[in-house]
Amino acid sequence: METGDIAWMLTASALVLLMTPGLAFFYGGLVRGRNILNTIMFSFMAMAVASVVWVLWGYSLAFGDGNAWIGDFSHLGLHGLDVNADSEELLFVIFQGMFAIITPALITGAIVERFKFTTYLVFLVLWLTFVYAPIAHWVWAGEGWLFKEGALDFAGGTVVHINAAVAAVVAAFLVGKRRNPALEPSNVPYVVLGAGILWFGWFGFNAGSGFAANAVDINAFLVTNTAAAAAALTWGLISQFQFGKMSAAGVATGAVGGLVAITPAAGFVGVMGALAIGFGAGVLCYTAVQLRPKIGLDDSLDVFSVHGVGGIWGALAAGIFAVEAIGGTKGLIEGNVGIMGTQVIAVVATLLYSGIVSFIILKVLDLIPGLGLRVSEADEDQGLDISQHGERAFVTDGAD
Amino acid sequence: METGDIAWMLTASALVLLMTPGLAFFYGGLVRGRNILNTIMFSFMAMAVASVVWVLWGYSLAFGDGNAWIGDFSHLGLHGLDVNADSEELLFVIFQGMFAIITPALITGAIVERFKFTTYLVFLVLWLTFVYAPIAHWVWAGEGWLFKEGALDFAGGTVVHINAAVAAVVAAFLVGKRRNPALEPSNVPYVVLGAGILWFGWFGFNAGSGFAANAVDINAFLVTNTAAAAAALTWGLISQFQFGKMSAAGVATGAVGGLVAITPAAGFVGVMGALAIGFGAGVLCYTAVQLRPKIGLDDSLDVFSVHGVGGIWGALAAGIFAVEAIGGTKGLIEGNVGIMGTQVIAVVATLLYSGIVSFIILKVLDLIPGLGLRVSEADEDQGLDISQHGERAFVTDGAD
Amino acid sequence: METGDIAWMLTASALVLLMTPGLAFFYGGLVRGRNILNTIMFSFMAMAVASVVWVLWGYSLAFGDGNAWIGDFSHLGLHGLDVNADSEELLFVIFQGMFAIITPALITGAIVERFKFTTYLVFLVLWLTFVYAPIAHWVWAGEGWLFKEGALDFAGGTVVHINAAVAAVVAAFLVGKRRNPALEPSNVPYVVLGAGILWFGWFGFNAGSGFAANAVDINAFLVTNTAAAAAALTWGLISQFQFGKMSAAGVATGAVGGLVAITPAAGFVGVMGALAIGFGAGVLCYTAVQLRPKIGLDDSLDVFSVHGVGGIWGALAAGIFAVEAIGGTKGLIEGNVGIMGTQVIAVVATLLYSGIVSFIILKVLDLIPGLGLRVSEADEDQGLDISQHGERAFVTDGAD
Amino acid sequence: MISIEAIVRPERVSQVTAALVEAGCPGFYYYNITGQGRQHGVEVFVGRGGAMATRSTVPKTLIRTVINEDQKDAIVAAIVASAKGPGEGDIGDGKIFVSQIEDAVRVRTGDHGAAAI
Amino acid sequence: MISIEAIVRPERVSQVTAALVEAGCPGFYYYNITGQGRQHGVEVFVGRGGAMATRSTVPKTLIRTVINEDQKDAIVAAIVASAKGPGEGDIGDGKIFVSQIEDAVRVRTGDHGAAAI
Amino acid sequence: MISIEAIVRPERVSQVTAALVEAGCPGFYYYNITGQGRQHGVEVFVGRGGAMATRSTVPKTLIRTVINEDQKDAIVAAIVASAKGPGEGDIGDGKIFVSQIEDAVRVRTGDHGAAAI
Numbered sequence A, B, C: 001m002e003t004g005d006i007a008w009m010l011t012a013s014a015l016v017l018l019m020t021p022g023l024a025f026f027y028g029g030l031v032r033g034r035n036i037l038n039t040i041m042f043s044f045m046a047m048a049v050a051s052v053v054w055v056l057w058g059y060s061l062a063f064g065d066g067n068a069w070i071g072d073f074s075h076l077g078l079h080g081l082d083v084n085a086d087s088e089e090l091l092f093v094i095f096q097g098m099f100a101i102i103t104p105a106l107i108t109g110a111i112v113e114r115f116k117f118t119t120y121l122v123f124l125v126l127w128l129t130f131v132y133a134p135i136a137h138w139v140w141a142g143e144g145w146l147f148k149e150g151a152l153d154f155a156g157g158t159v160v161h162i163n164a165a166v167a168a169v170v171a172a173f174l175v176g177k178r179r180n181p182a183l184e185p186s187n188v189p190y191v192v193l194g195a196g197i198l199w200f201g202w203f204g205f206n207a208g209s210g211f212a213a214n215a216v217d218i219n220a221f222l223v224t225n226t227a228a229a230a231a232a233l234t235w236g237l238i239s240q241f242q243f244g245k246m247s248a249a250g251v252a253t254g255a256v257g258g259l260v261a262i263t264p265a266a267g268f269v270g271v272m273g274a275l276a277i278g279f280g281a282g283v284l285c286y287t288a289v290q291l292r293p294k295i296g297l298d299d300s301l302d303v304f305s306v307h308g309v310g311g312i313w314g315a316l317a318a319g320i321f322a323v324e325a326i327g328g329t330k331g332l333i334e335g336n337v338g339i340m341g342t343q344v345i346a347v348v349a350t351l352l353y354s355g356i357v358s359f360i361i362l363k364v365l366d367l368i369p370g371l372g373l374r375v376s377e378a379d380e381d382q383g384l385d386i387s388q389h390g391e392r393a394f395v396t397d398g399a400d
Numbered sequence D, E, F: 001m002i003s004i005e006a007i008v009r010p011e012r013v014s015q016v017t018a019a020l021v022e023a024g025c026p027g028f029y030y031y032n033i034t035g036q037g038r039q040h041g042v043e044v045f046v047g048r049g050g051a052m053a054t055r056s057t058v059p060k061t062l063i064r065t066v067i068n069e070d071q072k073d074a075i076v077a078a079i080v081a082s083a084k085g086p087g088e089g090d091i092g093d094g095k096i097f098v099s100q101i102e103d104a105v106r107v108r109t110g111d112h113g114a115a116a117i
């Protein structure tokens, strides 16, 4: 590995780490003022918990040799990875670890303003172990069955986004609706700040996924930026045409939807494909956000509408728009019909596995005495910042 | 291109992208609370619109071969740029695209709190096409006439800062004064946050403009940091001596002024030149900010005083302080009087072209029915966050 | 130096620069609303002042040849460093300059809400000259006596953290207690934002300290992330077990404590050592924060509890957990008892020198007419944002 | 005319304002206050997770409406019914203060007295 | 002594306070409130651009001044004149409530009554 | 029952509320206001360090308590004593307004009158 590749991968890893504080503010701005800190902490604690789980056993389970379904325990505590001889693999451990942080953090958008914080910490450990690690193994480990199937997932459409989105739906369903949701987000600048940081960090996420500083990653960078912009613009314009105003929270969400959708495709499509993917993400995620309230599921911050719909669209779009000259794989447009089947299998497998296992984990946590998914009504009314963290986000009474 | 150069240019591009959210907060903090979101969205939507325009036709117009005045349509939709063979040019497309985002965003400081948002979106498209692309071509394309003249503009003093500043003056003039400007900025921490992000991102802006990870860019990084610091310090000390207090918004603005001024010079001057440039920027931009209210033009956030004055000073200072041993060009101090003429021509050409064409674009937009530059009085009074975006920045009533 | 190394070091330098705005918000969120801006400005002005001092004489004093105790004036104004021939050294100037910014900024946590701002600016200049530069010379310059002793300080445990922490104690002692400290932090999201930015930037701080993109720095990156996570988690869990709630400000502080502790060790220990160091930092810094109010010293934002205790623990832990296969030095666990002595000497020397010289500087400043350490009672009551900067952080009265 | 000021829990405001509208209240406004009464305050962290202290004050919202004398009982009853949390009524549920208003003026029209509210 | 409370549009506050000073008002204060009256609220986005809803309440500012009885008419007139937006007067321009104040005390001196205001 | 409204410097609030509790005040609340009186405002930067202007209004906090008539003098005295800054008493130390309250209701129990406060 050249020093340039190392330099870029260190940078990319740092960028992906920053996405999680970015997500903290993106989500934090969307909730009521009395739950901002709790929402931020959902993401921040993912940095603390997942980093530790990852080096202890997560990496080994995900990328240890194992079999087609799961890794093994050969690298527990990163055992057997020599700092000098295996530095390239350690760099891979780092970069992949950042993905293991943000994926469960994404889930939390569905459960804000009512989920019990201690239970969440336990959930983090179990979900990384039993859901994230296996799916990462399937898709990205050399032994993984979806890897062998040739499923296209450049930077984590299935592993990260669809996976998180289906777990989000399950969690929102099990924890139930909020008692008293606000009409509007309480801090839209935080939403935009978060989206800006996510957009910035996503360059590491996608353009780092080729694990080199080369043509593939340059292209991944370009298509990432293009799709984000196209989706943000699409979202903004739809809301402008429909209501005569352009929602800032909407445009920020649109950008994230575009970034989600380009994620699996970033190594396979060109800039025109990226425009199409971004445009599609704008339309589809917007529609999904509009429809969600009708379903009656309180996926509070639309995790499924953005990461699920965006991720599925991206996985299919990777199949549709893949260009052989870019990523070595022909897409539907270039006549490769078969790729669509593989993509559908990858999506469905992720939906099913993550849905079922996330359900089991949460059900068990709900039944364990002392845990349980939901805070008390009084705690919810008072706000989770005080009830779970003993803090107020903002002290505005000058006198306090 | 070595992997190290690619690594740095990917990083630099990401850094420049982040400048625009940084600018969003820098500007956002300076306006009234009821216009914060709108001000932030001016910058954020530049990311969405300019990224799309850039890959569709902006890049081709700016850097397609064409003639001395303008590129051509040979790279519409990045046509003809192969992901593998032309990856270096694609990297250039990315990096330059980030400049096309922030330049029009800079303009918006002059028109906050009253400019109609839909018209702004159309303005973005037209201005990038008819003003930004040609001037970028003049200065940076191999065919460009100012490039051939040997004008020194390392990272965009004319193309970005002077260009944006004169458009800002024209726009402020045409849209007219605010009805009800606030006495003070409403969120100074945002101003400092924005300045911090801008300072950080500017390392990509300037030290990426050599398009390599080499001695020139190392020097550019060093002089960028030095000039920013010197200007911030100068500004702070002047306000301290004059009023006995040190304005935080002032110091932040000073830093930005220093960054603007070093931009054209970063590849040509050494650290002593940088100190002089930063000091000069502090004094000149501060004076310009002080004088502006007397002119009666509501360039609300002092775009001209900072980017115009700073940019002109920087363009001239590049000529004055250029050191042959650094950038290959002698400056005035080293006896090259001729360079000053070239610099003046570059500045004046930019002022004239940008001023005239920006005026025409805005005049036309003002006359088109359904567009027009200014929101209604009622919308302005209510605040543009609600009237243009249907959102409040902050919901502080715990009950809402 | 390969382009990849340059690319990484430019990135790392930018990351370290960003830490100071991060610190501004980390500290800013912890104070009363009427002192937020002043607290932010303490950090921001360190960027302005230290950058200038560094290129003028700081670098020369710290890294000019000199003797075992101090550099010389051979590089005043970076004299003698050629932009092309010495670009590698200029890169070192940049990277080290960022450390010279953040170190005095760290001190300010001890003196917020009452220290006179003009005096602080003078203090910055003196402290960098008479405290920071010599200690940096001792530890990192080839001639430095601690360097020759073989003291392990990879990225600045002594030079940065212990040094700042003892100066903080001295400053808190001399300036005295706040009249009217708040019960709670006024803006916890700022605290978390700051911690997120610090965590991100610290990758540059630590993984840049090998000055290359290689195996040592990859490992440094990994252990940095691991220790931060382990300490944040430890802190959170202790507060959860002790009080049944998990403080967000606490978790953020824990992360910083972990980052401090791994700093001297990052080039010498592996991931298991990092877990132990992070865990230790969580326990020790938490305990120190709990004990501090009993001492009656108003080290307002616990600089010593976090940077002092964390830094000392890290310096010792570097000795304990050093692995020969990683950094070339055996630690205590590998049987090298002698190393502990060297580490203790380095810690004690820093404590003594920084303590004594910081005391002298502050005493002198206190006596100079027109300076003095403390603002008037009226200014303190009114808040330092208005009294020192003529600004309010937030204008929340919609009418203002 | 009388003024009714109701200090309630922030999370009950939407229920209370809905009850006001239903009871025929012509207008009202509310704002955040920080209050202290019999409720024994709230435990908060000081020292970043290292210690807790009781902040004796709690956030409340004050809702005020100016009405005609004859609406008084209906409005007070509506507030009392809607301001209670689920269950029996807890300490901190709030308090209502009634006082006299001498006159009201509508800015738009200059109307005085009962016609203005 | 009487208390005058004027609920006005936030963007009119500087005009109203200027008018108060001109009318000889000895002091005043103001704060943000959220109000609901005849004004039919404001359309806001919910669901990030995907839907709009009407928030029935709008931001207002309450300006209060305590004055001597004899200043009442002048002060009320000053407020009415300055609180209206440009044009005829619109719904939402505001409302004024007048009530009795029994006593005033100046903290600095301990003065009571009319001397204190 | 009477209402006591004390406008004080924000930095004195904890002293004033402590004094209220000590004087036997059954409850109170406070909120931020922006006030203008004899105090000549505050100098602030406009134009980013390039110019200063006087903002005529200053931040204050209003503390209100509703008490029985017989507590009035004790409470007012407690406020006057605690609201002053160190020293003699300065312009801007604050003002107290006293007015009549007709009735009070405790939401939790529905109690009226003196029993409710």
Ligand SMILES: Nc1ncnc2c1ncn2[C@@H]1O[C@H](COP(=O)(O)OP(=O)(O)O)[C@@H](O)[C@H]1O
Binding pocket: D007, D034, D035, D036, D037, D038, D039, D058, D060, D090, D091, D092, D093, D094, D095, F026, F027, F028, F029, F064, F065, F066, F067, F106, F107, F108, F117
């Ligand atoms: N005498 C009073 N004067 C002013 N405000 C009061 C008074 N008593 C209570 N309050 C306000 O009412 C709120 C609720 O009062 P509290 O005594 O806690 O409720 P409860 O009457 O149900 O025990 C308090 O937080 C405070 O804001």
Ligand SMILES: Nc1ncnc2c1ncn2[C@@H]1O[C@H](COP(=O)(O)OP(=O)(O)O)[C@@H](O)[C@H]1O
Binding pocket: D026, D027, D028, D029, D064, D065, D066, D067, D106, D107, D108, D117, E007, E034, E035, E036, E037, E038, E039, E058, E060, E090, E091, E092, E093, E094, E095
């Ligand atoms: N009866 C009332 N009691 C308390 N506040 C009121 C009352 N009526 C109106 N308000 C306040 O006055 C503001 C303006 O009233 P509104 O009815 O909208 O104006 P207009 O009288 O011009 O139609 C409202 O937003 C509300 O805050």
Ligand SMILES: Nc1ncnc2c1ncn2[C@@H]1O[C@H](COP(=O)(O)OP(=O)(O)O)[C@@H](O)[C@H]1O
Binding pocket: E026, E027, E028, E029, E064, E065, E066, E067, E106, E107, E108, E117, F007, F034, F035, F036, F037, F038, F039, F058, F060, F090, F091, F092, F093, F094, F095
């Ligand atoms: N007549 C008044 N009506 C309403 N508020 C007043 C009045 N006079 C003073 N205030 C409030 O009291 C505060 C202190 O008054 P000020 O005149 O500055 O103090 P002092 O009486 O000590 O000179 C002012 O900032 C303002 O908020």
